[in-house]
Amino acid sequence: MKTQTELNKHVVWTAVVTPLLADGKVDYSSLEGLLKKQADAGNGIVLLGSTAEALNLSSNDKNEIVRFATKLNLKTSMILGIGGHQLDEQTNWMKFGEEHAFDGYLLVTPLYAKPGPVGQTKWFESLMNTSTRPCMLYNVPGRSAVPMAPEVLKNLAGHKNLWSLKEASGSIEKYSQFRQAAPTLTIYSGDDALLPFFVPMGCAGVVSVAANVWPTETRRYAELALAQKFDKVFPLWEKASNSMFLAANPLPVKALLQNKGWIKTATMQAPLHHDDFKQVGVLAEMDQQVQKWMKENA
Numbered sequence: 001m002k003t004q005t006e007l008n009k010h011v012v013w014t015a016v017v018t019p020l021l022a023d024g025k026v027d028y029s030s031l032e033g034l035l036k037k038q039a040d041a042g043n044g045i046v047l048l049g050s051t052a053e054a055l056n057l058s059s060n061d062k063n064e065i066v067r068f069a070t071k072l073n074l075k076t077s078m079i080l081g082i083g084g085h086q087l088d089e090q091t092n093w094m095k096f097g098e099e100h101a102f103d104g105y106l107l108v109t110p111l112y113a114k115p116g117p118v119g120q121t122k123w124f125e126s127l128m129n130t131s132t133r134p135c136m137l138y139n140v141p142g143r144s145a146v147p148m149a150p151e152v153l154k155n156l157a158g159h160k161n162l163w164s165l166k167e168a169s170g171s172i173e174k175y176s177q178f179r180q181a182a183p184t185l186t187i188y189s190g191d192d193a194l195l196p197f198f199v200p201m202g203c204a205g206v207v208s209v210a211a212n213v214w215p216t217e218t219r220r221y222a223e224l225a226l227a228q229k230f231d232k233v234f235p236l237w238e239k240a241s242n243s244m245f246l247a248a249n250p251l252p253v254k255a256l257l258q259n260k261g262w263i264k265t266a267t268m269q270a271p272l273h274h275d276d277f278k279q280v281g282v283l284a285e286m287d288q289q290v291q292k293w294m295k296e297n298a
Contacts, residue, residue: 002103004134004163007077008186010044011205011222015051017212017250018065019263026061028068030263034212035069037262039076041215043208045069046106049081050143051209051250055111056269063096070100079136083108087126094130104134104163106207109144117149124156134163136207139178140190141169150181157182166190166207172197192218192241196225196233209244213256213287217294224297236293243286251277259284 016038019030038045047069048054048062057065069078080097082105084090094105110123128135137156139148147169156162165182167175168190175194178187179201189195189203192210205226211218224232246252251274254266259280266274 001133002077004186007044007079007103007134007163008204010042010077011226012041012211012219013044013046013079013188013205013207014038014211014215014218015046015049015207015209017253017257017263018048018052018054018057018269019254019257020265020267020269022265022267024267024269026065027264031065031068032072033262034257035072035074037215038211039074041211041219042076043211043215043219044076045074045078046207047078047080047102049106050083050108050140051212051253052081053250053269053272054081054083056272062093066097066100070102073101077103079104079106081106081108082127083111083138085111085113087123090127091130094127098130098132102133104136105131106136106138106166108138108140109146109148111144114146117151117155120146120148120152121155124152125159128156128159128161131161133161135161136164136166136188137162138166138190139169139174140166147174150177153178153182153185164188164204167198168207170194175203176201192221192244193238195222196230196237199225199228209249209253210241212250212253213244213260213262214240214290214294217290220294220297232297236289240286240290243283246279246282247277248272252279252283255280256283256287260287 019027080102141147164186186204189206195206257263258266
């Protein structure tokens with residue numbers, strides 16, 4: 001298990017997709033390839049987050065993915081996604097994670113119920129009390145239906161397992177509020193495109209969707225952004241990042257991964273369906289632009 005300082009060495013954490021075969025079964029061969037690409041790039045791995053369609057997978061599939069991924073002994077850090085709306089269920093899921101070689105957890109704001117600051121604080125506190133490992137809190141109101149209150153970070157300040165925050169509201173103002181509430185907390189951008197805007201306010205890096213298809217390229221983008229060499233990242237990376245959200249995540253990501261030959265199919269778990277995205281040509285063109293950019297900025 002790594003310390004919080006060791007985890008902070010990763011400027012990119014990749015929210016890895018779950019590749020599926022045409023029949024909907026998990027494609028473990030492709031998953032191994034994706035995970036190894038992230039490790040080779042030096043990126044941290046988020047396993048079974050929202051990009052992985054974790055809420056749509058069966059419990060058996062999630063359990064097997066955990067067993068499979070942790071047995072690979074990858075030479076990088078890996079954290080497990082914890083997210084839902086039933087506390088006992090998520091506590092048991094974390095206890096399962098505690099039996100495996102994870103370095104920490106990603107704890108999303110409770111889904112659907114729209115709890116206030118007290119409810120949010122108690123939720124995170126309960127889960128962090130269950131954990132023996134560092135925890136990254138996750139603000140994503142577009143999925144949870146409620147924003148995390150900045151005062152939650154004040155309420156939880158000093159908890160030994162509070163490591164960081166993934167801020168994915170898409171708001172520069174919201175990021176600023178979190179930074180004011182927790183001046184020394186490690187904060188990651190949850191939106192690839194917004195990383196350069198958060199850097200002047202002490203952002204540590206990015207929890208990335210784009211890194212699924214551009215592992216080394218996204219790391220280089222993050223390094224340049226953190227060095228405030230913004231002339232080297234605009235406007236390409238804003239366009240590249242936004243291209244990953246031309247449809248519901250991870251539809252575009254899987255389409256490009258299949259196009260690149262990194263996964264066998266772009267099959268999604270219901271209620272998502274791969275036929276809802278038909279613009280892979282646009283992504284293939286963007287892929288070429290990113291490759292060209294990488295050659296110029298390696």
